[in-house]
Amino acid sequence: MGRRPCCAKEGLNRGIWTAGEDKILVDYIQAHGEGKWRDLPQQAGLKRCGKSCRLRWLNYLRPGIKRGNISMDEEELIIRLHNLLGNRWSLIAGRLPGRTDNEIKNHWNTNLSKKVQDQMHKTPVKRPDELEPGSEMSKEESPSGAKPHPVIRTKAIRCTRVILPTPLIDQVADKATSVHNSNSETSSYSSTRQSNFSSDFLADFNIDDLLVSGEAQNLDSCFPLGGEKVDCYPSDFALSVHDDAEGIRSEGLENWRDDDEPFQPSGSFDFNSLASFLDSEDGYNLDE
DNA sequence: AACTCGGACAACCGCTCCGAC
DNA sequence: AGTCGGAGCGGTTGTCCGAGT
Numbered sequence: 001m002g003r004r005p006c007c008a009k010e011g012l013n014r015g016i017w018t019a020g021e022d023k024i025l026v027d028y029i030q031a032h033g034e035g036k037w038r039d040l041p042q043q044a045g046l047k048r049c050g051k052s053c054r055l056r057w058l059n060y061l062r063p064g065i066k067r068g069n070i071s072m073d074e075e076e077l078i079i080r081l082h083n084l085l086g087n088r089w090s091l092i093a094g095r096l097p098g099r100t101d102n103e104i105k106n107h108w109n110t111n112l113s114k115k116v117q118d119q120m121h122k123t124p125v126k127r128p129d130e131l132e133p134g135s136e137m138s139k140e141e142s143p144s145g146a147k148p149h150p151v152i153r154t155k156a157i158r159c160t161r162v163i164l165p166t167p168l169i170d171q172v173a174d175k176a177t178s179v180h181n182s183n184s185e186t187s188s189y190s191s192t193r194q195s196n197f198s199s200d201f202l203a204d205f206n207i208d209d210l211l212v213s214g215e216a217q218n219l220d221s222c223f224p225l226g227g228e229k230v231d232c233y234p235s236d237f238a239l240s241v242h243d244d245a246e247g248i249r250s251e252g253l254e255n256w257r258d259d260d261e262p263f264q265p266s267g268s269f270d271f272n273s274l275a276s277f278l279d280s281e282d283g284y285n286l287d288e
Numbered sequence: 289a290a291c292t293c294g295g296a297c298a299a300c301c302g303c304t305c306c307g308a309c
Numbered sequence: 310a311g312t313c314g315g316a317g318c319g320g321t322t323g324t325c326c327g328a329g330t
Contacts, residue, residue: 015324016298038315054316055299090318105319106297292330300322309313 013047017056021046025053026061059100066098070107078104079112 013021028044034057036043037050046053059065070078074096081092089101089108096104 014300036315049300051301051316052299058317059298087319101318102298109320110296290330293328295327296325298322298324301320302318303320304316304318306316307314309311 011047012049014052017048017060021048022056022061025057029057029061055102059102064098065100067103070099070103074099075107075112075115078108079116082108082112 024044024046025040028040028046032043037054040046040050040053041048044053048056060067077096078092081095085091087105089105093099093101093104
């Protein structure tokens with residue numbers, strides 16, 4: 001069985017694209033439009049994989065692409081959005097007109113992640129189980145940049161291997177299980193829970209199980225957030241249920257459109273108003 | 289001038305989702 | 310309901326280039 005490979009690897013050009021190849025690709029897409037990437041190389045006469053053509057077009061040749069010179073405003077926005085969304089580069093790129101996910105990802109890996117790390121070392125974060133008894137994780141103790149998030153698939157809306165602090169495991173597990181039981185969809189979570197309850201608990205559960213139900217909002221009670229902050233502690237639970245309680249659902253971000261909001265998926269926006277939005281009660285309180 | 293090293297970024301790869309059948 | 314192919318995503322790798330020695 002097995003599917004047809006996206007392209008035959010033999011006899012194809014690899015590596016950096018030449019100006020000639022770019023021109024062929026642009027001419028073809030201008031004439032025939034995007035799509036049918038698998039067949040495009042053959043139709044256009046390019047010795048490239050279809051996926052490679054798609055990547056080249058989307059990241060470099062498409063009209064309206066900005067290259068380089070990422071401004072301070074953009075960097076700040078990327079950091080904030082990364083704090084909110086984790087490594088969901090395509091969603092982040094969608095909030096930065098003219099920027100591509102690949103460029104933002106590279107910029108993050110080479111520049112911003114270090115910046116954030118530096119900021120973190122200035123304001124170290126305590127895990128909830130490291131806090132003094134009776135103390136709360138105050139906003140001042142949370143870093144503005146936050147730790148790297150676990151990987152979250154953009155489309156799947158699913159947390160894979162979310163690491164939860166031990167004291168929260170049972171509460172989240174019980175809640176997720178009860179939510180799951182009230183839904184008809186299957187979840188890998190239950191079996192995971194049965195098989196793995198170490199202190200470095202790795203939960204594979206379908207975030208939809210938590211999100212589709214109105215009960216999801218009650219999950220706030222599982223986390224010592226005080227209704228203030230997205231992250232319980234940042235690396236532990238990347239996709240906050242709190243977001244959803246505030247009406248910004250993870251899946252909704254992809255289709256998120258609201259004329260009252262300072263930025264839109266593909267539109268222009270004002271950085272200052274966006275910063276205000278992110279800091280506001282209606283936003284995410286991502287700032288320190 | 290030659291070499292090494294590290295940063296930046298372009299491209300590739302494997303996985304997943306989703307729609308069509 | 311199950312399978313398949315198209316498409317998209319994020320992580321990783323490869324390559325280039327400039328700075329330093």
